[in-house]
Amino acid sequence: MYDVIIIGSGAGGSAMAFELADSNKKILVIERGDYVPLEKENWDSIEVFERNRYTTTDTWLDKDGKEFRPGMHYNVGGNTKFYGSALFRLREDDFGEIKHFGGTSPAWPITYKDLQPYYLEVEKLFCVHGLRGSDPTEPPETQPYPLPPLPHEPRIKEVFDQLTAYGLHPFYLPVGVNLNPHKTANSPYILDRFDGFPDAAERKADAQSCALSKALEHPNVELMTNAKVLKLITDESGQKITGVLVDHLGEQITLEAGLFVLSAGAINSAALLLDSANKNFPTGLANHSDQVGRNYMFHQNTALIALYTEPNPTRFGKTFGINDFYRAARGYEFPLGHIQMLGKSDEHQISADSPVPAPGFTFEIMAKHAVDFWLTSEDLPDPDNRVTVENGKMKLSYTPNNERGHELLKEELVKALKASGKFQSFFFKGYYFSKGIGLASPAHQNGTTRMGTDSTKSVVDTFCKAHDLENLYIVDGGFFVSSGAVNPALTIIAMALRVGMHLKNKVLK
Numbered sequence: 001m002y003d004v005i006i007i008g009s010g011a012g013g014s015a016m017a018f019e020l021a022d023s024n025k026k027i028l029v030i031e032r033g034d035y036v037p038l039e040k041e042n043w044d045s046i047e048v049f050e051r052n053r054y055t056t057t058d059t060w061l062d063k064d065g066k067e068f069r070p071g072m073h074y075n076v077g078g079n080t081k082f083y084g085s086a087l088f089r090l091r092e093d094d095f096g097e098i099k100h101f102g103g104t105s106p107a108w109p110i111t112y113k114d115l116q117p118y119y120l121e122v123e124k125l126f127c128v129h130g131l132r133g134s135d136p137t138e139p140p141e142t143q144p145y146p147l148p149p150l151p152h153e154p155r156i157k158e159v160f161d162q163l164t165a166y167g168l169h170p171f172y173l174p175v176g177v178n179l180n181p182h183k184t185a186n187s188p189y190i191l192d193r194f195d196g197f198p199d200a201a202e203r204k205a206d207a208q209s210c211a212l213s214k215a216l217e218h219p220n221v222e223l224m225t226n227a228k229v230l231k232l233i234t235d236e237s238g239q240k241i242t243g244v245l246v247d248h249l250g251e252q253i254t255l256e257a258g259l260f261v262l263s264a265g266a267i268n269s270a271a272l273l274l275d276s277a278n279k280n281f282p283t284g285l286a287n288h289s290d291q292v293g294r295n296y297m298f299h300q301n302t303a304l305i306a307l308y309t310e311p312n313p314t315r316f317g318k319t320f321g322i323n324d325f326y327r328a329a330r331g332y333e334f335p336l337g338h339i340q341m342l343g344k345s346d347e348h349q350i351s352a353d354s355p356v357p358a359p360g361f362t363f364e365i366m367a368k369h370a371v372d373f374w375l376t377s378e379d380l381p382d383p384d385n386r387v388t389v390e391n392g393k394m395k396l397s398y399t400p401n402n403e404r405g406h407e408l409l410k411e412e413l414v415k416a417l418k419a420s421g422k423f424q425s426f427f428f429k430g431y432y433f434s435k436g437i438g439l440a441s442p443a444h445q446n447g448t449t450r451m452g453t454d455s456t457k458s459v460v461d462t463f464c465k466a467h468d469l470e471n472l473y474i475v476d477g478g479f480f481v482s483s484g485a486v487n488p489a490l491t492i493i494a495m496a497l498r499v500g501m502h503l504k505n506k507v508l509k
């Protein structure tokens with residue numbers, strides 16, 4: 001019997017384990033995957049992008065019942081082992097209502113101030129480099145980033161300067177990087193691949209290296225890997241979770257605890273709740289509101305590769321972002337979104353994303369010149385965009401919304417690039433190509449167990465407790481009420497620390 005069972009060891013679960021570790025309570029983290037193996041393939045783009053070596057082989061259904069293989073990573077550290085480590089706070093106004101081209105982004109029941117101290121704590125824990133005050137949309141904070149901004153490599157500095165001269169206000173990207181990891185202090189690796197690649201050198205600040213490993217130094221914290229939770233079990237009254245049914249290496253076991261934290265990721269947490277329906281909750285556990293699985297969001301995302309005339313020998317290009325279009329500004333009545341640099345692409349990534357086939361050497365030339373951008377715009381919560389489970393199979397129904405702002409964001413970036421730099425004219429129609437990120441890449445998944453004060457319209461309260469159950473907290477991307485247009489992980493981790501602190505002070509005493 002444990003005091004606390006945490007389901008999932010990703011951003012939310014690892015941060016929760018970290019926060020609860022010094023409580024002296026008996027804590028078990030249950031993770032369906034294993035540790036990501038440390039191997040040379042970690043940095044091999046053919047293995048990572050073409051052969052999908054590290055993503056699940058499970059398939060899901062889209063809204064039309066068509067099967068697809070999602071880019072989900074089931075392993076210790078969750079999706080943060082593969083993330084880009086761009087660690088942004090939501091903007092202060094993201095917590096309020098915002099009008100968009102496609103409708104209204106609703107207000108949260110908490111404000112930026114509720115998360116602010118935890119954001120700061122996570123920035124320390126996850127070694128965030130940045131320059132406070134350089135981002136024009138940044139929320140209030142009196143303390144500097146814990147670490148100085150990562151310097152731009154020369155070619156990236158040129159692009160930064162060109163875009164500044166054009167009239168934009170690029171700023172240092174907040175990135176979580178542990179430049180001196182204890183484990184690999186003498187390793188020969190330098191900062192290189194981030195987005196989509198695990199970092200065996202542990203310089204990328206992920207949830208395992210920054211939070212879980214520290215929690216596991218405490219004798220009261222255990223991790224069970226290769227253990228997939230199949231069902232949450234309640235007592236007769238349906239008020240309380242008593243245990244979880246787990247498939248551990250093919251054997252089914254039941255594990256019991258006094259308190260449960262569900263951190264399986266926005267999609268899997270919703271699916272697990274739906275799969276745990278019982279006589280008290282015939283449409284899914286914690287689902288008296290009928291909101292479990294609904295309001296799925298994952299942003300409008302585009303990778304845009306600019307093919308300049310100048311070569312780009314950069315190793316690590318993720319050092320600036322642009323938020324000039326984050327709000328309604330520069331002649332626009334509504335927000336467009338956020339732009340940041342991506343890790344430097346190579347010929348294999350470009351070939352995988354290319355809109356047309358071409359001989360290999362073409363991709364090599366392109367990669368030598370490419371400068372990589374990532375564009376994110378807000379998608380709006382829609383109850384019909386949802387996770388369901390049909391005959392045991394996950395279904396992700398999603399119809400894009402609020403697309404106009406994203407299109408304009410792309411146009412604005414292309415206009416700025418064209419006006420500020422020189423481009424290869426012989427590739428395709430000119431100087432860039434881009435790829436929208438579809439349903440099969442649910443990297444920024446959020447919103448399926450939304451937070452609210454009205455238990456008929458939301459799944460969890462302002463401390464992520466399920467309205468319907470006295471001992472279930474859901475702490476992963478699911479609590480998001482709106483998606484904002486910056487990357488979600490810092491907010492998930494900050495919320496986990498906030499809820500963990502609340503549990504220690506008020507619930508687990």
Ligand SMILES: Cc1cc2nc3c(=O)[nH]c(=O)nc-3n(C[C@H](O)[C@H](O)[C@H](O)COP(=O)(O)OP(=O)(O)OC[C@H]3O[C@@H](n4cnc5c(N)ncnc54)[C@H](O)[C@@H]3O)c2cc1C
Pocket residue numbers: 007008009010011012013030031032033071073074075076077078079080082083084085086087088195196197227228229230263264265266268269272442443444445475476477478487488489490492
């Ligand atoms: C390629 C990529 C790049 C990204 N880049 C960024 C970035 O730069 N910045 C940023 O902020 N975000 C980024 N993200 C998103 C970020 O990784 C996620 O927002 C974050 O990891 C979500 O945290 P979570 O706790 O909700 O879920 P996850 O981190 O996905 O963790 C969920 C965990 O639960 C486990 N699990 C699932 N089901 C079960 C079950 N039934 N039983 C037991 N365990 C289970 C999973 O295996 C996983 O370990 C990126 C994601 C990807 C994939």
